[in-house]
Each structure stands twice: as C-alpha cells, then as structure tokens.
Amino acid sequence: MAKLISNYSDYTDTEESAGLGPIKIEAQSLSKVYEIDGKRTFLALDNVSFDIRQNEFVSFVGPSGCGKSSLLRILAGLEEFTSGQLHISGKEIEGPGADRGMVFQSYTLFPWLTVRENIEFGLTLKNVPLFEKRRIADHFMELVQLTRFAKSYPKELSGGMKQRVAIARALANNPEVLLMDEPFGALDPQTKSSMQEMLLDIYRKEKTTVVFITHDIEEAIVLSERIYVMQAHPGRIAQVVQVPRSLRSQPGVRDTEAFIQLKKHIHALIGGDSNH
Numbered sequence: 001m002a003k004l005i006s007n008y009s010d011y012t013d014t015e016e017s018a019g020l021g022p023i024k025i026e027a028q029s030l031s032k033v034y035e036i037d038g039k040r041t042f043l044a045l046d047n048v049s050f051d052i053r054q055n056e057f058v059s060f061v062g063p064s065g066c067g068k069s070s071l072l073r074i075l076a077g078l079e080e081f082t083s084g085q086l087h088i089s090g091k092e093i094e095g096p097g098a099d100r101g102m103v104f105q106s107y108t109l110f111p112w113l114t115v116r117e118n119i120e121f122g123l124t125l126k127n128v129p130l131f132e133k134r135r136i137a138d139h140f141m142e143l144v145q146l147t148r149f150a151k152s153y154p155k156e157l158s159g160g161m162k163q164r165v166a167i168a169r170a171l172a173n174n175p176e177v178l179l180m181d182e183p184f185g186a187l188d189p190q191t192k193s194s195m196q197e198m199l200l201d202i203y204r205k206e207k208t209t210v211v212f213i214t215h216d217i218e219e220a221i222v223l224s225e226r227i228y229v230m231q232a233h234p235g236r237i238a239q240v241v242q243v244p245r246s247l248r249s250q251p252g253v254r255d256t257e258a259f260i261q262l263k264k265h266i267h268a269l270i271g272g273d274s275n276h
C-alpha cells in the first residue's frame with residue numbers, strides 16, 4: 001500500500017489501470033485568456049495538457065482561481081478555449097452535447113417539476129416513449145435512493161437529495177462523460193461523505209467516465225483514480241497523481257498514514273493555498 005509514497009506520479013500498476021478503456025478526452029496545450037473590459041487580458045489557463053481514459057474517474061484539484069471551473073466549462077462546450085487542442089472521443093468539441101452530462105455545485109433542478117419529472121426532463125425532450133422513460137427514471141431514482149420521493153418537488157428536498165436528483169438527471173441521458181463542478185461543495189461534511197460513497201457506487205455500477213472538480217484534497221483522493229493537481233496564477237497542472245486503490249473510499253482510510261502523506265504531498269504541490 002505504501003510503496004508509492006516517495007513518488008506518486010511514477011506509480012503504475014496493471015491492476016490499477018485494469019478496466020479502463022482507450023483515451024476518451026485529450027487536451028494538448030490548452031490556454032484560456034479572458035478579456036476584461038475589452039482592454040486587459042487575463043491568462044486563466046496556461047498550457048494545460050491532460051488525458052482521461054474511458055471509465056476513468058479523474059479529479060482536478062487546486063486552489064480558488066486556478067481555472068478548474070473554466071476547464072470544466074470548456075469541456076462542457078460552454079466556454080471556448082483560446083489556444084491548444086481538445087478532443088472527446090477523437091472529435092473536436094463544438095459546443096455542448098448530449099455526450100456530456102453536467103452537475104454543478106448550485107442546485108439546478110427545475111422547481112416546478114417533481115423528482116421524477118426532473119430526471120425524465122432530457123428524455124422528454126428527446127421524445128423517448130413513455131414506458132422507456134419511466135423505466136430509465138425508475139432505475140436512476142433507485143440508484144440515488146429517491147424512489148420514495150418521486151412525486152416530491154425540489155423545495156421539499158435537502159441539499160444532498162437535490163444533488164442526487166441532479167446526478168440521476170444527468171445519468172438518465174446516458175452521457176459518455178459526467179462533468180461535475182464541486183457538486184458536493186455546499187453540503188455539510190456528513191452529507192458530503194455519504195454522497196461521495198453513493199457517487200463511487202454509481203460510478204462502479206454505471207461504468208461512466210467522470211471528470212470531477214474540487215478544491216477538497218480529501219474528496220479528490222477518496223473518489224479518483226488519478227488527480228490532476230493544479231496551481232493558480234496562471235492556472236496550470238503541477239502534477240498528475242495516481243491514487244492507490246487502497247486509499248480510495250475505504251472505511252477509516254482518511255486516518256491512515258498513507259492517506260495523510262498523500263494529502264500532504266498534494267497540498268505542497270498546490271502551494272498551501274487550498275482550504276484543506
């Protein structure tokens with residue numbers, strides 16, 4: 001378990017990489033420059049390169065302002081990048097697409113729709129036949145343990161439950177990639193921890209590719225196969241860290257020496273400017 005403490009980035013293990021498919025997302029030398037007031041410019045992402053394999057759970061962790069959200073918005077096709085190359089399934093991104101599902105930190109449910117209707121929303125737009133729509137919604141409501149709340153409205157749900165609906169809604173559209181921007185950032189620690197467990201369970205069952213943005217180092221470690229550690233000013237990747245399977249979401253793992261060491265390692269890479 002502790003064999004990689006000296007150098008996480010060199011860690012390779014055939015068992016660790018088993019089950020992963022070909023490269024799904026590939027970014028080469030991505031940069032993002034924002035124009036401010038039409039005069040000044042701001043370099044938010046500087047020469048960022050990474051790859052994410054099919055069925056892989058990858059996190060980007062870094063301090064506020066390192067460009068995490070910009071990067072995710074670029075992947076979602078909601079933001080253009082300034083230079084570099086970005087391919088998903090070998091194709092250039094041309095705006096948002098059904099191949100990518102998004103879950104944001106802020107709750108984005110439709111308040112006038114029930115849990116079931118929220119989850120079915122994308123399927124309704126696609127004119128999926130009623131029987132099929134019900135079957136898919138039933139499956140994902142069960143997966144996020146909200147079957148009992150099918151007829152509830154968002155205002156009747158806790159923050160964690162709303163995010164479970166948002167995850168179910170994203171997955172119901174059968175995306176190839178799930179893009180998550182600090183989805184548990186607004187939740188209390190206990191709810192956050194149980195949401196992380198649930199997400200891992202869903203990830204394992206649905207075998208989806210997940211890109212997860214967080215500034216919480218512990219969260220990145222328990223969830224991810226690999227972590228791209230970012231630094232700010234300008235936003236760039238400091239190192240990619242392979243997380244040993246033994247550190248991912250095991251009961252009590254956060255108190256182990258190996259976990260604490262990896263956390264310190266990432267914290268030092270970030271430059272100690274993180275909230276954790």
Ligand SMILES: Nc1ncnc2c1ncn2[C@@H]1O[C@H](COP(=O)(O)OP(=O)(O)OP(=O)(O)O)[C@@H](O)[C@H]1O
Pocket residue numbers: 034035036042044062063064065066067068069070071215235
């Ligand atoms: N539309 C914009 N116009 C100008 N600057 C922007 C714009 N969006 C983001 N920025 C700047 O780019 C940098 C990166 O922002 P981004 O939101 O991607 O970072 P982040 O790592 O997600 O931060 P946080 O964790 O605080 O959300 C920040 O300095 C931010 O002020």
